[in-house]
Amino acid sequence: MVNLVRVYADTSVFGGVFDDEFARVSSAFFRKVRAGRLLLVTSAVVEDELAAAPSAVRSYFEQMLPWMQRAELTDQAVVLRRAYIAAGIVTRKSAADALHVAIATVTSCPVLVSWNCRHIVHFQKIPMYNAVNRLHGLAELAIHTPQEVVGDEDEGF
Numbered sequence: 341m342v343n344l345v346r347v348y349a350d351t352s353v354f355g356g357v358f359d360d361e362f363a364r365v366s367s368a369f370f371r372k373v374r375a376g377r378l379l380l381v382t383s384a385v386v387e388d389e390l391a392a393a394p395s396a397v398r399s400y401f402e403q404m405l406p407w408m409q410r411a412e413l414t415d416q417a418v419v420l421r422r423a424y425i426a427a428g429i430v431t432r433k434s435a436a437d438a439l440h441v442a443i444a445t446v447t448s449c450p451v452l453v454s455w456n457c458r459h460i461v462h463f464q465k466i467p468m469y470n471a472v473n474r475l476h477g478l479a480e481l482a483i484h485t486p487q488e489v490v491g492d493e494d495e496g497f
Contacts, residue, residue, distance in 0.1 A: 344379040345451060348411065348444035350437075351389040352455035353486055354401050358394065362455055362486075369453065369486040373407050378489070380404065383411045383443045385436055411447040413439075420446060420476060429468045434459045441469050444481055451482045453489050461485050 349369070356366030373380045382401075390398050420442035424430060430438050437459040444452040454460040461483055470480040 344376070346379045346381050346409070346447075346449045347373075347489065348381045348383075348440070348447070348449040348452045349386070349486075350440040350452065350454040350456065350460065351386045351393070353453055354386070354390065354404075355393060355397050356455050356486065357400055358396055365485075365487045365490055366455075368490045370404060372490065373404070380408045381411050381444070381447065381449050382408055383440070384413050385439050385443065389436065411443050411449070413443060414446060416446045417442040420472070420478070423472050423476065424469060427468060427472050429465050429472070430459050441481065441483070445469075445473050445478050448479065449481070450479070451484065451489065453484055453486045455485060457485070 356362030421438045424438040
């Protein structure tokens with residue numbers, strides 16, 4: 341029996357399916373999920389953010405529910421989000437972004453995917469998130485764009 345990699349996808353990946361710049365890769369990511377190559381994890385934070393999204397994005401999210409695990413928002417995730425903000429990784433204005441990282445971390449998702457290259461998938465912020473994780477006795481988190489996870493579809497990942 342193969343253990344699938346649990347991948348937390350933030351809101352931007354669902355929206356990416358309907359964005360000209362990100363549609364091809366976002367769709368390829370979700371094809372890998374539906375094919376059973378990745379285990380999709382999401383959270384109430386994604387659901388809350390999708391409430392303001394176009395109906396097509398909300399509908400797509402609902403279509404993906406059979407392939408999805410929902411990570412719970414815990415006190416530990418809220419504490420970790422505060423630690424990210426206190427460390428200056430993001431400001432309070434980006435608290436939801438920090439919460440995505442915190443939820444993925446405390447629920448032991450080894451990978452988080454996002455198109456948010458300003459607050460999440462950023463070469464300076466990723467090591468900072470992981471430094472805070474280590475200070476809290478938590479595992480490091482691989483943070484990537486869907487492109488990095490999907491790679492070349494012919495590779496068979």
